[in-house]
Every structure is written in C-alpha cells, then in structure tokens.
Amino acid sequence: MQSFRTEIENPVVERDIIELEKKISLFRTGQIDEEKFRSLRLARGIYGQRQPGVQMIRIKLPYGKVTSEQLHRICKVSDEYSTGRLHITTRQDIQIHYVSLDRTPALWAELDKDDVTIREACGNTVRNITASETAGVDPREPFDVTPYADAAFRYMLRNPVGQEMGRKFKISFSSSEEDTALSYLHDLGFIAQIREENGTKVRGFKVLLGGGLGSQPRHADVVYEFLPTDQLIPFIEAVVRVFDRHGERAKRMKARMKFLISGIGLEAFMQLVEEEKTALPFKTYPIDHETYEKAQTLPNPPSVEVAEPTDESYLKWRKTNVFPQKQPGFYTLGIRVPLGDFRTDVARKLADLVKTYANNEIRFTLRQNIIIRDVKESLIAFFYQELKKLNMAAFGYNTTGDITACPGTDTCNLGIASSTGAAVVLEELIANEYPQYLYNSDLTIKISGCMNACGQHNMASIGFQGMSIKAGKLVLPALQVLLGGATLGGGQGIFADKVIKIPSKRGPEALRALLDDYEEHAQAEEAFHEYYQRLGQMYFYELLKPLSSTDNLAPYDFVDWGNEEEYVKAIGVGECAGVVIDLVATLLLEAEEKLSLAQESLAEKKWSDGIYHTYAAMVNAAKAILTSESINTNSYASIISSFDEHLVSSGKVSLGSTLSDIVYQIKTNEPTEAFAQNYLEDARRVFSGINAFREKEVNA
Structure with missing residues (x-):
C-alpha cells in the first residue's frame, strides 16, 4: 500500500x-x-x-x-x-x-489535503457548477447564489445518477438578471429571483433548460419563471435522471441534452421529469443559506500607507478593473490573465496577498480571469502596487481587448488551428491600434480551436473558430469568422452567425476591417450585435470576402500562429465528450461492481443511491448482451426495450418477467428500504439469467 x-x-x-x-x-x-x-x-x-x-x-x-x-x-x-x-x-x-x-x-x-477534487471534472458527468464570480458582492443581486451552487455541487458529486451519462451536463447560477453566468447556453441555468408572498420575500430561481454551444448551438428554454429554492435539488436530480435514461449514447455528436429535447419536444421532456418525481429521495430539499451568510464577515486587514498614484496607468486600471461591492466601503478588483495562464510563483504571492489584506479567497472567472473580493477602499492603491510587481495590473479587465481563447492546438486533441497564438496577436492589435476598446465591455472577442466552443466563440460579438482549408492539394490553418452574438440578460442571448472562412494569418486584417466599419457605420449608442443585425449577414460576407481568397497565398500563410513549422492538420480522439463502445466482458464486470456498490449503499442506509446502482447494474448487463448480439444500444431506454424485444420475447433469456417491468419499478416506487432490498434481489436474478445466457453462448 x-x-x-x-x-x-x-x-x-x-x-x-x-x-x-x-x-x-x-x-x-x-x-x-x-x-x-x-x-x-x-x-x-x-x-x-x-x-x-x-x-x-x-x-x-x-x-x-x-x-x-x-x-x-x-x-x-x-x-x-x-x-x-x-x-x-x-x-x-x-x-x-x-x-x-x-x-x-x-x-x-x-x-x-485542502478539500480540492478532480472528481467528475471531465467525462460524461455533471461538470463543474459555475456561477457569477461576483455572487455575494454584486450590488444588483437579489441574494447570494453561492450556497445554492455549493449545495448543488455537493449533492451531485459522486451521485450515481450522474456518473455514466451519454454526454457531459453543465449547470450555472447567475446572481442577477444580468445573467453573467450565461444561463441560456447551459443544460440547466438558474437566475436568482425574489417573489413576495403574503408580505414575505421568498427566494427562488428562473430556470432555463436545454441550452448548449458546439457546432449546433441551442438557446435554453425557460421552464419556470420562479422555482422555490427548496425545489432546486429535486428538479436537478429529476432532469439528470431523465437525461441519463433517454439521452443518446451511440452517436457522440447527438448526445447532449439539447438534442434529446429537440427530438422529443420540451413538453414531453418535462412530462418525463414529472414522472420521475416519485423515485426521488427528496420531494423538497431546503438549503441552509443562513449559516453560510452569517459566516461571511468582512476583513479587517492591517493598514498600509501607500500614496495613491496619479499616473495614467493607475487611472486606467482604476477605471476598468475596480468595482464597488454591495458592501459599503469595499471593492472587487479584476485581474486580466492573458489566455488564462499564470505561474505558481505568481499564484503563491497572490494567495498570500488576499489572505493578509482581503478575505482569503479569489474567484476564477468565466472569462479566464481572476477577481479579488472584499478589498477596503483605503487599500486599492496598495493592491495596485503589489499586483504591478506580479505583472497582473494590466487595465482593460473584461473588455474587448481581454480575449477569451481555449488551449487549441497547444495541448488539446481536438484542436485544428491555434487559438492561443491568434489571441495574442489580436490582443496586441487592439492595444496598439484600437486602445479605445480597452474601455468597451460590450463588444467581446472569443476564439476556439475547433467547433466544440470551449472558447465560447459562437456567443461572442466577434468569434473565431479554428479550422483548415484547402488550396489546391495543400492545407492551411483557417478561421471561421462568426458575428453578432450577445448576452442580453434575463436568460436571453443571441448566437453568432457563421459569416466566412479566411486563412488564419488574415485574422488581424479581418478584425481591422470589422472595427473600422463599426467605427464608421454604427449608429449612436448602437451595440455591435445591433449594428450586425441592422446591416445583415451578407453585408459582412462582402466586407470580408477579399480576405477569403486563396489565389494569393504566401509561405507565411501555411504556418499557424505561434508556430515555426508548416501547418499539419492533426486531430486526435476527442475525450472530454467522448462516447465509447464497451467490451462485453467489461460491461458484465461493471454490472457486478454496481451490484456491490448497491449492497454497500444499502448497508449505509442510502436507499436512493443503492436503487440507482441497482438500476445501472441491470442496464449494463443488458447492454453487454445486446453488444454481443450486435444490436444497437443508443440510450438506456432503448437498451431496455431492445432487450425485451430480441432476448426476452424470443425466450433466449428467461427473467420471469420483462426486463422493462423489472427495471422500471424505479419510476413507480419511492426510495424506501423495503423497495431497495427487493429491487436488489430482482437485479441479482436478472444478472444471473443474463450471465447464464452469456456463458451458454460463449461455450456453444
């Protein structure tokens, strides 16, 4: 050991x-x-x-x-x-x-050792639950969503219902109607709301369902204008259960929840959610926000005598990177982190700084930056001085020149063209030629190295997607230009349109053309997405069309940003969202393991967990036999019906009943001890019958 x-x-x-x-x-x-x-x-x-x-x-x-x-x-x-x-x-x-x-x-x-986990950070699980980074200090928020996001995270972590879904599942919590956590592009998005009932203010959430980015973005649907907070956890679990059972598992590109909802319709999906409620371990789940909120105290750091600078750099930083909190006298500081990359020597000094002079925490943001919260007004100049020593005092936080980019071809298997290299060049262009955009927080630029949108390019004002194009027999790195995306607030957003493909090395020229045209033709106070909608997609296609030609390429065009060697298109196997084909023996082994997990859960009196492990064991065992028979297994629901059709009805496998009748007891029974024990016994009989069939087939 x-x-x-x-x-x-x-x-x-x-x-x-x-x-x-x-x-x-x-x-x-x-x-x-x-x-x-x-x-x-x-x-x-x-x-x-x-x-x-x-x-x-x-x-x-x-x-x-x-x-x-x-x-x-x-x-x-x-x-x-x-x-x-x-x-x-x-x-x-x-x-x-x-x-x-x-x-x-x-x-x-x-x-x-410090309560940090990597569990369910990748794979077909409930991913990291995100939230507005200013939750708890946002002057516009009805209440702090942090304890609710935390409760959802802790409830779903290691929860059997979210371990082996067809694809990943993403949840966000926005602190206000500004929707800074982007609820409209999540599988589940929650926006804080207050409703008055009988003179009492009641907390709840506007709920959005079924959003997503990728090659086919889908805007989430509003399913509740107000869901009381004690219904938050039961609703999340019911939705995840439905997705786990009915979501696509064979066709990777169609396996996100947005495709399930588009396929069966929102009404049918919500009916399945309703049917799932009987099986839930909690009909209500009150979340203790008061304990968390009482523990939130403001810091009383040591005084530091630092004269407030008067130089232009400080004044710019103060204007774009310092934000008043709802707590009087305290401020949040935004730190630009180019490409989201920083080193441990800087991180350690930052950690010491916030422990001594702020509130012993930082939050990483959805735009790959950092914020320091609860800074006393008297210490703002001191923080600027210390951040400057760490090279972390660049102004223009969350502005046009603060470009979001995924790692792309630097490390990702799916990267087609360099997103980080392009971002560096475009940030330099804005700083040198369009410095006024370092004060603009409405026009956003985002870059992804492939269609999967980890850089969120298809919700940006100006988005770039890495790809490749052919010029005769040669291949060169390219960028798909997308325009007109926006977050409107209140759960509403606009996805950007694909306009044109250009060689990657012409990205700066494209950005110049767009910003110059915006400067010249935008109406007073017209946001970029409004300007784009007014002029239309074809206008911008014609504007950028000269840059798409491959008739005048130079050797320079065949070397991607940040590289010295000629471009070679090399895409590996995408893993983060991958769906795999399992071997029969592995599936049967997993089914056995899940039966053991079910027994352990029952011994710990975790009836709901045990029931779900039992359910998964039966489905895995059935999938193993269907796989051996070359029968499609593209969702858990289809596995159950196909097993009955091809194996039970034909008499090949005897279970004493249909698999559907046995398995779907999970939907009609509350998660009691008696049902959990009986359900496990039923599952053992199912596994025994399936194992006998498998041994007969192997030895035939």
Missing part, C-alpha cells in the same frame, strides 16, 4: 483514489479495455493530451472559488507533478498539463 493513502482523511475520497490506482494497474496489464479505461479516468478529471504519454488534469473548483490555502496546495501539486503552470478555463476550473498517468492517484491525494 502506497504511503499517500495513509494521509487521506476522507474515507470516500480514499476509496476513489484506491479505485483509480487499481484501475490504472488493470489497464497497464491489459485487463481493462483502453476505451473503457478512458471513460473511467475522464470521470476522475484525467484527460489525454495532444502530446502522447502525458495527461491534462482538471481541478474542479465549484463557482471558481479558491482559498489561499487551496491555491497554495494547487501550486504545490503543479510544481511537483506538472510544470508550474496553471490554466484557468471558461468553466472556472484550473488545468495543469504534462502529468504522468501513474502519478495521478498521489496527485489527487495531495489535493484532498
């Missing part, structure tokens, strides 16, 4: 880490199929890189919050197991790269 195990205080985490170590060993010795192992490690935040033999580790930080102690712990891990570089994602996570797979259990154990 490795020594790191003895240092893990949380037995649940210890079991997770030991299980990961065990599965790595089985994979190394060829006892687990590579595709199935990929699914398991992704659910533990371990993601394959473009570079062979190393992993990217995604650290899950709910709503982007990290304490000084946690940031120090993350720095220690990055220095010891990686390269000392930290990357902030658009989902408020931290990623570190170039980690050996065999060292990931020890890395996880190290993170757990």
Whole structure:
C-alpha cells in the first residue's frame, strides 16, 4: 500500500483514489479495455493530451472559488507533478498539463489535503457548477447564489445518477438578471429571483433548460419563471435522471441534452421529469443559506500607507478593473490573465496577498480571469502596487481587448488551428491600434480551436473558430469568422452567425476591417450585435470576402500562429465528450461492481443511491448482451426495450418477467428500504439469467 493513502482523511475520497490506482494497474496489464479505461479516468478529471504519454488534469473548483490555502496546495501539486503552470478555463476550473498517468492517484491525494477534487471534472458527468464570480458582492443581486451552487455541487458529486451519462451536463447560477453566468447556453441555468408572498420575500430561481454551444448551438428554454429554492435539488436530480435514461449514447455528436429535447419536444421532456418525481429521495430539499451568510464577515486587514498614484496607468486600471461591492466601503478588483495562464510563483504571492489584506479567497472567472473580493477602499492603491510587481495590473479587465481563447492546438486533441497564438496577436492589435476598446465591455472577442466552443466563440460579438482549408492539394490553418452574438440578460442571448472562412494569418486584417466599419457605420449608442443585425449577414460576407481568397497565398500563410513549422492538420480522439463502445466482458464486470456498490449503499442506509446502482447494474448487463448480439444500444431506454424485444420475447433469456417491468419499478416506487432490498434481489436474478445466457453462448 502506497504511503499517500495513509494521509487521506476522507474515507470516500480514499476509496476513489484506491479505485483509480487499481484501475490504472488493470489497464497497464491489459485487463481493462483502453476505451473503457478512458471513460473511467475522464470521470476522475484525467484527460489525454495532444502530446502522447502525458495527461491534462482538471481541478474542479465549484463557482471558481479558491482559498489561499487551496491555491497554495494547487501550486504545490503543479510544481511537483506538472510544470508550474496553471490554466484557468471558461468553466472556472484550473488545468495543469504534462502529468504522468501513474502519478495521478498521489496527485489527487495531495489535493484532498485542502478539500480540492478532480472528481467528475471531465467525462460524461455533471461538470463543474459555475456561477457569477461576483455572487455575494454584486450590488444588483437579489441574494447570494453561492450556497445554492455549493449545495448543488455537493449533492451531485459522486451521485450515481450522474456518473455514466451519454454526454457531459453543465449547470450555472447567475446572481442577477444580468445573467453573467450565461444561463441560456447551459443544460440547466438558474437566475436568482425574489417573489413576495403574503408580505414575505421568498427566494427562488428562473430556470432555463436545454441550452448548449458546439457546432449546433441551442438557446435554453425557460421552464419556470420562479422555482422555490427548496425545489432546486429535486428538479436537478429529476432532469439528470431523465437525461441519463433517454439521452443518446451511440452517436457522440447527438448526445447532449439539447438534442434529446429537440427530438422529443420540451413538453414531453418535462412530462418525463414529472414522472420521475416519485423515485426521488427528496420531494423538497431546503438549503441552509443562513449559516453560510452569517459566516461571511468582512476583513479587517492591517493598514498600509501607500500614496495613491496619479499616473495614467493607475487611472486606467482604476477605471476598468475596480468595482464597488454591495458592501459599503469595499471593492472587487479584476485581474486580466492573458489566455488564462499564470505561474505558481505568481499564484503563491497572490494567495498570500488576499489572505493578509482581503478575505482569503479569489474567484476564477468565466472569462479566464481572476477577481479579488472584499478589498477596503483605503487599500486599492496598495493592491495596485503589489499586483504591478506580479505583472497582473494590466487595465482593460473584461473588455474587448481581454480575449477569451481555449488551449487549441497547444495541448488539446481536438484542436485544428491555434487559438492561443491568434489571441495574442489580436490582443496586441487592439492595444496598439484600437486602445479605445480597452474601455468597451460590450463588444467581446472569443476564439476556439475547433467547433466544440470551449472558447465560447459562437456567443461572442466577434468569434473565431479554428479550422483548415484547402488550396489546391495543400492545407492551411483557417478561421471561421462568426458575428453578432450577445448576452442580453434575463436568460436571453443571441448566437453568432457563421459569416466566412479566411486563412488564419488574415485574422488581424479581418478584425481591422470589422472595427473600422463599426467605427464608421454604427449608429449612436448602437451595440455591435445591433449594428450586425441592422446591416445583415451578407453585408459582412462582402466586407470580408477579399480576405477569403486563396489565389494569393504566401509561405507565411501555411504556418499557424505561434508556430515555426508548416501547418499539419492533426486531430486526435476527442475525450472530454467522448462516447465509447464497451467490451462485453467489461460491461458484465461493471454490472457486478454496481451490484456491490448497491449492497454497500444499502448497508449505509442510502436507499436512493443503492436503487440507482441497482438500476445501472441491470442496464449494463443488458447492454453487454445486446453488444454481443450486435444490436444497437443508443440510450438506456432503448437498451431496455431492445432487450425485451430480441432476448426476452424470443425466450433466449428467461427473467420471469420483462426486463422493462423489472427495471422500471424505479419510476413507480419511492426510495424506501423495503423497495431497495427487493429491487436488489430482482437485479441479482436478472444478472444471473443474463450471465447464464452469456456463458451458454460463449461455450456453444
């Protein structure tokens, strides 16, 4: 037994880490199929890189919050197991790269010392729950959404209903109608609301369902104008259960929840949610926000005598990076982090700074930046002085020149063209030629290295998507230009239109053309998306058309941004959203493991967890046989119906009933001890019947 195990205080985490170590060993010795192992490690935040033999580790930080102690712990891990570089994602996570797979259990154990997890940071799970970074200090918020986001995170973490879905599932919490957490592009988005009932103010959420980006973005539907907070957790679980059962599992590009809703319709989906309520362990789930809120005290840091600067750099920074909080006398400071990348030596000093002079926390933002909260007005100049020493005092926070970009071809398997290289060049162009846009927070520029939209390019005013184009027999890096996206507030947004493809090296020319035309032709106070809608898609196609020609290419055009070698299109296997085809033996082994997990849950009196493990065991066992018979298994619901049609009705497998009748008891029974025990016994009989059929087939 490795020594790191003895240092893990949380037995649940210890079991997770030991299980990961065990599965790595089985994979190394060829006892687990590579595709199935990929699914398991992704659910533990371990993601394959473009570079062979190393992993990217995604650290899950709910709503982007990290304490000084946690940031120090993350720095220690990055220095010891990686390269000392930290990357902030658009989902408020931290990623570190170039980690050996065999060292990931020890890395996880190290993170757990300060209650930091990598569990369910990748894979087909409920991903990191995001929230407005200013939640709790936002002057416009009805209430602080932080304790509700935290409750949702803790409830869904390791929850059996969200471990092996057809695709990832994303949830956000916006602090106000400004919708800074972008509810309209999430599977589930929540916007804080207050309603008065009988003279009492009641908390709740506007609820949006079924949004998403990617190659086919979908605007979420408003399903509740007001959902009381005690219904938040039951609703989330019911929705995830429906998605888990009916979501596509074979066709990766059609497996997000938005496609399920588009396919069966919103009304039918909500009916399935309603039908799921009987099986839920909680009909109401009150969330204790008062304890959290009472614990939120304002800091009383030591005084520091620093003369307020009068130079232009400070005045610019004060104008764009300093924001008053709802707490009188306190301010939030925005820190631009180019491309979301910073190093551990800087992070450590930042952690010490907020521990001594602020409120011992920072929050990572949806635009790959950092905010420091609860800074006394008298210390703003001091913070500027200290941030300047760390090279973190650039002005223009959350403005046009503060470009969002995914890692692209730097490390991601799916990257087609360099997003980070393009972002660097475009930020320099804005700073040097259009400095006025470092004060504009309405016009946004975002870049993704592929269609999956990790850089959120298709909701930006000006978006660029990495791709490739052909020029005769040659291939060169290119950018798809998208225009007109916007977040309107109140759960409303506009997705950008695809306008034209251009060689990547012409990105700066395209941006110049767009900004020059906007300066010349926009009407007074007209936002970029309004200007785009007024003039229309074809106007901008014609504006940029000269840049799309491949008749006048130079050698320069065949070298992508940030590279020296000629471009080669090289796309690996996408993992984060991948759906894998499982081997029959692996599926049967998993079914057995889930029966064991069910028994453990029942021993701990976790009836609902045990029931869901039991349900998953039966579905996995049925899927194994259908896979061996080459029968389609594209959703859990279709697995159950296909098993009855092809195996039970034909008499090949005898269960004493249909699989549907046995499995779907989960929908019609409350999660009591009696039902949980009986359901597990039924599942054991199902597994025995399926196993007997399998052994007969193998030995025939």
